[in-house]
Amino acid sequence: MSIDHTLTSQERLADLDLDQLRRLVGLVEYDHEGDPFPVTGWDAVVWAVGNATQTALHYQLVFGMELVAYSGPETGNRDHQAYVLRSGAVRFVFQGGVDPASPLLDHHRRHGDGVVDIALEVPDVDRCIAHARAQGATILVEPHDVVDEHGTVRTAALATYGETRHTVVDRSRYTGPYLPGYVARTADHAGPEGRPERLFQALDHVVGNVELGRMDEWVDFYNRIMGFTNMAEFVGEDIATEYSALMSKVVASGNHRVKFPLNEPAAGRRRSQIDEYLDFYGGPGAQHLALATDDILRTVDVLRARGIRFLPTPASYYDDPALRARIGEVRVPIEELRSRGILVDRDEDGYLLQIFTKPLGDRPTVFFELIERHGSLGFGKGNFKALFEAIEREQARRGNF
Numbered sequence: 002m003s004i005d006h007t008l009t010s011q012e013r014l015a016d017l018d019l020d021q022l023r024r025l026v027g028l029v030e031y032d033h034e035g036d037p038f039p040v041t042g043w044d045a046v047v048w049a050v051g052n053a054t055q056t057a058l059h060y061q062l063v064f065g066m067e068l069v070a071y072s073g074p075e076t077g078n079r080d081h082q083a084y085v086l087r088s089g090a091v092r093f094v095f096q097g098g099v100d101p102a103s104p105l106l107d108h109h110r111r112h113g114d115g116v117v118d119i120a121l122e123v124p125d126v127d128r129c130i131a132h133a134r135a136q137g138a139t140i141l142v143e144p145h146d147v148v149d150e151h152g153t154v155r156t157a158a159l160a161t162y163g164e165t166r167h168t169v170v171d172r173s174r175y176t177g178p179y180l181p182g183y184v185a186r187t188a189d190h191a192g193p194e195g196r197p198e199r200l201f202q203a204l205d206h207v208v209g210n211v212e213l214g215r216m217d218e219w220v221d222f223y224n225r226i227m228g229f230t231n232m233a234e235f236v237g238e239d240i241a242t243e244y245s246a247l248m249s250k251v252v253a254s255g256n257h258r259v260k261f262p263l264n265e266p267a268a269g270r271r272r273s274q275i276d277e278y279l280d281f282y283g284g285p286g287a288q289h290l291a292l293a294t295d296d297i298l299r300t301v302d303v304l305r306a307r308g309i310r311f312l313p314t315p316a317s318y319y320d321d322p323a324l325r326a327r328i329g330e331v332r333v334p335i336e337e338l339r340s341r342g343i344l345v346d347r348d349e350d351g352y353l354l355q356i357f358t359k360p361l362g363d364r365p366t367v368f369f370e371l372i373e374r375h376g377s378l379g380f381g382k383g384n385f386k387a388l389f390e391a392i393e394r395e396q397a398r399r400g401n402f
């Protein structure tokens with residue numbers, strides 16, 4: 002069996018090694034020779050936002066990300082401004098329309114701030130697209146080279162749920178800061194200590210909310226078109242509260258670097274959080290991004306001090322004797338978790354700590370999870386009920402429950 006030990010260019014830049022990644026995001030070894038759509042890892046998450054200039058500053062000052070590249074009118078791009086930020090191996094690109102006729106502005110009118118592209122680094126763009134096409138995928142951008150003084154990037158894009166896409170990128174022959182068309186750019190301000198602080202290291206998973214009754218079609222899409230395999234499966238009762246329910250299945254790339262849980266609403270007595278998302282995003286889209294950290298306590302303390310709001314966890318969660326019995330020993334006293342509202346889950350492989358923010362923008366749509374894994378390859382199944390009850394209280398406060 003040949004084992005893939007390749008790091009993405011972002012992971013190398015972040016000085017992450019395979020052991021750290023295994024701990025942070027639960028990598029597994031696999032045979033990439035037999036993979037019809039080999040994926041090295043995440044390339045970038047591209048967002049369409051109402052004001053990229055201010056959003057980029059927000060992610061630097063609040064989330065501690067580092068500005069590394071820029072594209073806009075000054076660089077010959079008259080359509081939009083785009084800011085490329087990174088934290089560890091995580092790369093976010095924030096795009097906002099400049100030209101009143103920019104398609105980005107139409108996208109933003111329909112969906113609000115959200116993820117337009119979950120881009121993946123691959124070793125062979127043509128092989129991936131040939132396979133995807135043969136399996137019936139919608140190819141949005143044909144494989145082509147883009148070139149500048151830093152080298153050549155080969156890239157293409159295929160459609161996934163809603164108006165979301167997966168760009169695939171081979172950057173093995175490229176040394177520039179992001180892509181041709183972008184120039185290197187650093188912050189105009191001095192950070193707190195003059196250096197970015199890396200509050201999160203890697204992207205763990207990106208969850209997609211899809212249409213009622215279509216989750217299995219999208220699982221099949223990732224199986225057939227992108228060669229992803231099924232991980233844990235959660236259905237019905239697992240994620241039901243007294244009032245609402247959802248169904249969720251998880252697919253992953255061969256090495257588990259890229260994990261996509263897919264949710265659909267399920268019938269309940271009231272509207273679920275997935276229904277609320279679909280109404281306000283205007284269809285399927287990325288629901289949450291899980292950011293892996295090796296010190297969730299510090300990350301939560303820093304973000305909370307800067308005004309990020311997290312979903313409150315009911316005090317009863319920590320008093321529940323069943324929880325204490327279920328989670329066993331974790332690295333910090335439970336009081337440290339309680340004071341921050343951090344959730345714990347344990348399975349046969351280990352445990353994980355997690356917490357969820359409130360929606361990031363004006364619409365009740367995309368949000369973040371922070372996750373610190375200690376062996377567990379799961380997604381916090383044991384926390385779903387406690388968590389969804391907290392989400393429903395928030396939905397009720399917004400008048401959407």
Ligand SMILES: [Fe+2]
Binds near residue numbers: 206208370
């Ligand atoms: Fe998650």
